[in-house]
Amino acid sequence: MYLRHIITILAFPILFCACTTQKDLxxxxxxxxxxxxxxxxxxxQIKIKSQDELMIIVSSEVPSASTQFNTVMANPVTGKDLPDITSASIGSIMTTSSTTPKYLTYTVNKNGDIDFPVLGEIHVEGMTIEELKNYLKSQIENTVRNPLVFVYLVNxxxxxxxxxxxxxxxxxxxxxxxxxxxxxxxxxxxxxxxxxxxxxxxxxxxxxxxxxxxxxxxxxxxxxxxxxxxxxxxxxxxxxxIKQDNSKYNQNNSFKLSTISTIVSAASVIASLVIALTVK
Structure with a gap:
């Protein structure tokens, strides 16, 4: 009887899997x-929301001209300011290497604004990434020739x-x-x-x-x-x-097996005591 319970439990998932139709998958x-x-x-298109975290990087043909529009941390290795950004270095920006620039991100506040260097407060909520790129470029090109603007949604x-x-x-x-x-x-x-x-x-x-x-x-x-x-x-x-029924079945039978095991163990102990008393 006990062995039959074990065989049934092991066979149950296989039977259910066999019942899964091709259409279901x-x-x-x-x-x-x-x-x-x-x-x-x-x-x-993704639209920027309040509490979003943005990474914005500005580059140009003359790196020193676009530096004012970038907020960076000191180099974590040397402790010195990071070098000017060039178009060639943009590809390594998103890496985690300690030798690549660490750019500070901008968190969109509850009013939907960010505080951007030089340009000040900008309302960005509701914009797409492309719209924000184009807006920043239109503002920055008043002082920087042919600026490149990169915007990443970090979160x-x-x-x-x-x-x-x-x-x-x-x-x-x-x-x-x-x-x-x-x-x-x-x-x-x-x-x-x-x-x-x-x-x-x-x-x-x-x-x-x-x-x-x-x-x-x-x-x-x-x-x-x-x-x-x-x-x-x-x-x-x-x-x-199938998964839900299988889970319920396994839980129920796990409980039954546990109960049977406890009863068998108890019966074994009682039988041992009876035998011991009989021998005496």
């Missing part, structure tokens, strides 16, 4: 029979939890980052993930947390305003019914 089910076609997509992070192979916080380095990108960064969903009910949670302007459900079986998800993710979004992949 497939993406974009509604175009599986199409050889070619086009899919409408959402037109979306673009997305949390992915639930039924994915590697749940994690993803640090985003591109301006467009989709739900597909997020799942790919986490090794895709497990076979237990509900592909027709992925939940995106997003902070709203009034401070509340909104949510939206995406169906990854259907290509209409590409037109959703939640297809492209925003900073601090949470992606939750819900477990399907």
């Amino acid at each position: 497939a993406y974009f089910e509604n175009i599986k029979d199409s050889q070619f076609g086009t899919i409408q997509t959402a037109d979306y 673009f992070k997305v949390k992915v939890i639930g039924e994915v192979k590697e749940p994690q916080t993803v640090n985003v380095t591109t301006e467009k980052f989709s739900i597909i990108d997020a799942l790919s960064a986490c090794g895709d969903m497990t076979e237990y993930g509900k592909r027709d009910n992925v939940i995106i949670m997003r902070e709203q302007p009034d401070g509340t947390m909104g949510y939206f459900r995406l169906n990854l079986h259907d290509t209409s998800l590409f037109t959703s305003p939640y297809y492209y993710l925003q900073q601090n979004d949470i992606v939750y992949v819900e477990p399907n019914q």
Whole structure:
């Protein structure tokens, strides 16, 4: 009887996995029979929000002319001021090396402003990264010839939890980052993930947390305003019914096995005492 319980528990997940249909695991089910076609997509760009952290770097043909628009820390190795920025050095800015420049970031305050060198207070909330670049360039080129302006959204992070192979916080380095990108960064969903009910949670302007459900079986998800993710979004992949039932079954049978084990142990102790008393 005891052995039969163990065999049943070990076989249960295998039986459930076998019941998972191909449709449950497939993406974009509604175009599986199409050889070619086009899919409408959402037109979306990240917009700067209050509390965002921005890194802004200005360069030019004459580095000394653009230095006044950059805020940097002293070199952590030598303690001296960092050298002038050149276009060639921009590629190493985002590295963590102790020998590369350490640029201070700008945090967007509750009013949506940043305090930028020379130009003073600038209202940036609601702008896209490209719009901010263009605005800064238009202001800086009044004093600097052919300025190059680089803007990075430092705090673009997305949390992915639930039924994915590697749940994690993803640090985003591109301006467009989709739900597909997020799942790919986490090794895709497990076979237990509900592909027709992925939940995106997003902070709203009034401070509340909104949510939206995406169906990854259907290509209409590409037109959703939640297809492209925003900073601090949470992606939750819900477990399907198989995983939930399997978990409940394992918990129940784990309890039963524990109870049976305790009873057997107690019976063994009692039997030993009876034998000992009988021998005496």
